[in-house]
Amino acid sequence: MDMDNILQTIFNFENYGELLVLVQNSLWAGAVLGLLGGLVGTFVMKRDLAFAVHGISELSFAGAAFALLIGADIIFGSLIGSVAAAVLLGFMGVRARDKNSIIGVIMPFGLGLGILFLALYEGRAANKFGLLTGQIVSVDTVQLQALAGTAVVVMIALVAIWRPLSFASVDPEMAEARGVPVRGLAIGFMVLLGVSVALSIQIVGALLVLALLITPAAAALRVTTSPKLVVVLSVVFALTATVGGILLALGSRIPISPYVTTLSFLIYVVCRVIGRLRSDRGLNGRVTRDQPARAL
Amino acid sequence: MDRGQLLTPVVSLRGASLQFGKRTLWRDLDLDINPGEFFAVLGPNGSGKTSFLKVLLGLQELHSGTVSLGGHPVERGSKRIGYIPQQKSFAPDTPMRARDLVGLGIDGHRWGIRLSAGKVNQRIDELLDLVGASDYAKVPVGQLSGGEQQRLRVAQALATEPQVLLCDEPLLSLDLHHQQGVSSLINQQCHERNSAVVFVTHEINPVIDYVDRVLYLAGGQFRVGTPQEVMTTEVLSELYDSHVEVIHTNGRIVVVGLPDATTHFHDDAHATAGEDL
Numbered sequence: 001m002d003m004d005n006i007l008q009t010i011f012n013f014e015n016y017g018e019l020l021v022l023v024q025n026s027l028w029a030g031a032v033l034g035l036l037g038g039l040v041g042t043f044v045m046k047r048d049l050a051f052a053v054h055g056i057s058e059l060s061f062a063g064a065a066f067a068l069l070i071g072a073d074i075i076f077g078s079l080i081g082s083v084a085a086a087v088l089l090g091f092m093g094v095r096a097r098d099k100n101s102i103i104g105v106i107m108p109f110g111l112g113l114g115i116l117f118l119a120l121y122e123g124r125a126a127n128k129f130g131l132l133t134g135q136i137v138s139v140d141t142v143q144l145q146a147l148a149g150t151a152v153v154v155m156i157a158l159v160a161i162w163r164p165l166s167f168a169s170v171d172p173e174m175a176e177a178r179g180v181p182v183r184g185l186a187i188g189f190m191v192l193l194g195v196s197v198a199l200s201i202q203i204v205g206a207l208l209v210l211a212l213l214i215t216p217a218a219a220a221l222r223v224t225t226s227p228k229l230v231v232v233l234s235v236v237f238a239l240t241a242t243v244g245g246i247l248l249a250l251g252s253r254i255p256i257s258p259y260v261t262t263l264s265f266l267i268y269v270v271c272r273v274i275g276r277l278r279s280d281r282g283l284n285g286r287v288t289r290d291q292p293a294r295a296l
Numbered sequence: 297m298d299r300g301q302l303l304t305p306v307v308s309l310r311g312a313s314l315q316f317g318k319r320t321l322w323r324d325l326d327l328d329i330n331p332g333e334f335f336a337v338l339g340p341n342g343s344g345k346t347s348f349l350k351v352l353l354g355l356q357e358l359h360s361g362t363v364s365l366g367g368h369p370v371e372r373g374s375k376r377i378g379y380i381p382q383q384k385s386f387a388p389d390t391p392m393r394a395r396d397l398v399g400l401g402i403d404g405h406r407w408g409i410r411l412s413a414g415k416v417n418q419r420i421d422e423l424l425d426l427v428g429a430s431d432y433a434k435v436p437v438g439q440l441s442g443g444e445q446q447r448l449r450v451a452q453a454l455a456t457e458p459q460v461l462l463c464d465e466p467l468l469s470l471d472l473h474h475q476q477g478v479s480s481l482i483n484q485q486c487h488e489r490n491s492a493v494v495f496v497t498h499e500i501n502p503v504i505d506y507v508d509r510v511l512y513l514a515g516g517q518f519r520v521g522t523p524q525e526v527m528t529t530e531v532l533s534e535l536y537d538s539h540v541e542v543i544h545t546n547g548r549i550v551v552v553g554l555p556d557a558t559t560h561f562h563d564d565a566h567a568t569a570g571e572d573l
Contacts, residue, residue, distance in 0.1 A: 046391065159409055167404035170392050173381050174452070177353050178405045179373015221389045225436040230391045285393065285434030 012251035019250050025144045026246055026256075033203050033212065034242035036151045038235030039158055040196045041217030043189060046169040050214050052089050055103035056197045058110035059085035061206035063198075064131050065117035074131070075146065079198040085110065086194030090187040114206075134205035134257040143202075151199055154192050165189060166227065203242060204257045211261040212238060219268040222275035237267045303331050304367060306376075306460045306492040307352060312361035314347055320516045321347055325361070327511065327520060331459065332490040334483060334506045336497060336523075339513035340554065345496045348513070349462050352494065353379060366459050373405060378453030378491075380463040380482070383446050383470060388438035394448050395420050395433045401452030423451040427481060443474025450481055460492040461485060467502050475502045482506075500527070501548045523549065 044053055063081020067074045085106060092102050118128045139147070158165075167175040168182045176182050193213075200212045216237035220230045245260030305328035313323035321344030329335045337345050350356035351363055354372040363369075366376045386392070398420050403410060410416060424430045427447045432440060437448070446466055453461055463482060467475045483506040486493045495503060500510070500523065510526045512519045514535040519526045526532075527549050532540040541552040 042391070160407060162409045163404055163406055167400050170386075170390055171397070171400060171404075173384075174379065174400070175404065176355065177373075177377075177379040177381070178401075179354075179371075180405050221391055225389070225391050225393055225438075227391050227396055284436060284439050285432070287431040287433075 009252055010254060011248070014251055016251060023246065023250060025139045025141060027243060029139045029144050029147055030203060030242035030246045031239060032148045032151045033200055034239035035235055036155060036196055037200055037212035037242070038216050038238035039155060039231065040193060041213045041215075041238065042220070042231050042234050043158075043165060043169060044193065044213055045217045045221055046166070047186075047189070049193065050210065050218075051100055051103050052086075053193070053197060053210060053213050055089065055107040055110070056082045056085045056194055057201060057206045057209040058107045058114070060110075060194075060198050060201055061131055062110045062113035062117065064201065064206075065114040065121070065128075068123070068127060068131070069117045069121045075143070075198065075202060078131075078201050079195060081110070082198040082201075083191060083194035086190040086197070087187065090190030130205065130255075131201070132205045132207050133255045134201075134203050134208065134260075139202070147199060147202060150195060154195050154199075157188075157192055161185060161188060204260050205255075208257045208261050211241065211257075211264045215261075215264040215268050216241065219264075219271040222268070222271040223278075237264070237271075240267065305330050306366055307494065308364045308367075310362045312351070312363055313359045314344060314351065314356070315359045322513055322516065322518050323360075325518060329460070329492050329494060331492055332486060333508045334486050334493045334495065334503070335509050335511070336495045336500060336503060336507045337511045337513065338497060338500055341498070343513040343515075345498075345513060346464060348511075349379075349464050349494070349496055352460075352462055353377065375456040376459045378456065378458035378461045380446070380449045380453045380461060380466045382465045382468050383442045383449075386438040386445075388436070390436065390438045392437050393434050394429060394437060394440065394444075395424060397437050397448050398423050398429075398451045398455065401455035419455070423454060424448075426454065427451045441474070442470045443477060446470065446474070446478045447481065450478070450485070454485065457489075458491060460494060463493065463495045463497075465497055466495075467497065467499075472502075479503050479506065504548060527551075 044050060060078040060082030063084075064074045064078035066072075066081075067077020088106070089099065089102060092098070114131070118131075121128060164175065164180045165185050165188075167178070168180050168185050172182055196213065197209055200209045204212055217230070217234040219237050220233035224230055224233065241260050241264035244263050245256050248259045248263075249256040307327070307329035309325050309327040312325040312327075314321045315323075337348055339345050347356055351358055352365065352370060354370040354374065365374060368374075368376075395417075399410075399416060401423075402416055402419055421430070421433075424433050427450050429444065429447045429451060432444060437445065440448070449466065461482060466482070467478060470478065479502055482493055482495070483503075485491060486506070495507075497503065500507065504523065507523055509521060510519075510523050512526050512532070512535060514532075515537055517535050519531050519535060527542055527544075529540065529542045532542055532551065536555055538553075538555045540554060543550045543552065
């Protein structure tokens, strides 16, 4: 395959209009999951759970692979796997150091289990691959409804605990003193995170979940520290990556995940550069008086 | 103190004891802290200073006895309490500016999202102005100095107009200049708003000019009184059960010869108390 062929395989916009109609479902699913990823991602960053997301996604993959093997619903299987992993981490990994070693232990175990189940599975190979790299194009209307419904429930729950969860995430001791149920919120958020991971896997696959749940929020944090703006930007970035990725992937036979992850990566790089330029100029919102102001 | 006796105490402990396992931190503590009183809690590490605060915050149950705040039993998250913690460092990319930190003190504990921002923003501005932090209202907390952060902590603690300010080593890791600024700010609240201040510290000198009374905890015992009554060679030697020399000089108090043993004691107590969180 020469370079032209490769490019044509990656970017192919023939019969675009007709294809667009066919993938309407996927676009909607991408939009819903982008919104969810952008929202959940801000808390993943605040709570320093990036590595946990990776661990959860591997167990989610094992759950999905098991469901595939026994002929059960794949989304359900990945939900069980990721929620179980998330809750386990929530209960066990209270301290940051503990947390990382527990994740490091769980992650390869989950991946190994998944590979075992896939090896035992005798169906279509594309199904296997889809679990790891995403399979959104095959979303049908019933699946879409289930996906969107679950995502909406997660988002409503997230909004309901938004303020105390933010408090507990950025300033846990103070939140505790003010009577915020810090521990309960931590477990509650892990459940929501588990569900979000399982849903995101349907789009980008287990290996690339980080691109949906972490990169957009991490990019937003590079350019602003306003809590509101972080959320808005994170959602916009995630939507751009998912919907944009699906639109770019449309004409080709390549899975959408490389498009989504590349878009998301590029957004991050741009945000990093902007953030760097800004900090070089020393702008951080401080009001400077004529007299060199002492800290107090 | 004459004025204090006419008022209802803000904090009241009766026969209060606290122990972890077999180790008694203090027992049979009877104590009233009055409005407008600057009350310091002193003692070596692990003597139960922080646990004393946790009891008032409702995060730690007494082993026996009672404790009340403003005439009511203590409860978690009470509006009667403003809590000022030790200075800690925030990650530089923490998505929170100075004004957001103060905002958490106003409505951070409520469910849902903040729907009407107007009133809250106005209150944040008032509080920032009160502690002289308006100039860095929009600076990310991760980029503020320790002293600036502690000013914000004061603003955050004052958000609910509390009757008592609980301060847990708020001057720790601040330089002298900031220590003076923050402690005079806290003292100002004590007098202007007539709220009580309970100030936990291992070092009395930065606040010596403000302190009305002292609770000194050591070796499972305690003494309550004015600094002149408690900070003496006689009293501290008795508490530590070994000879300790207390020297008053230039309005400062120097304690010489604190036994090392208490430090070890201390470490386990901390671990136990920490896990209870």
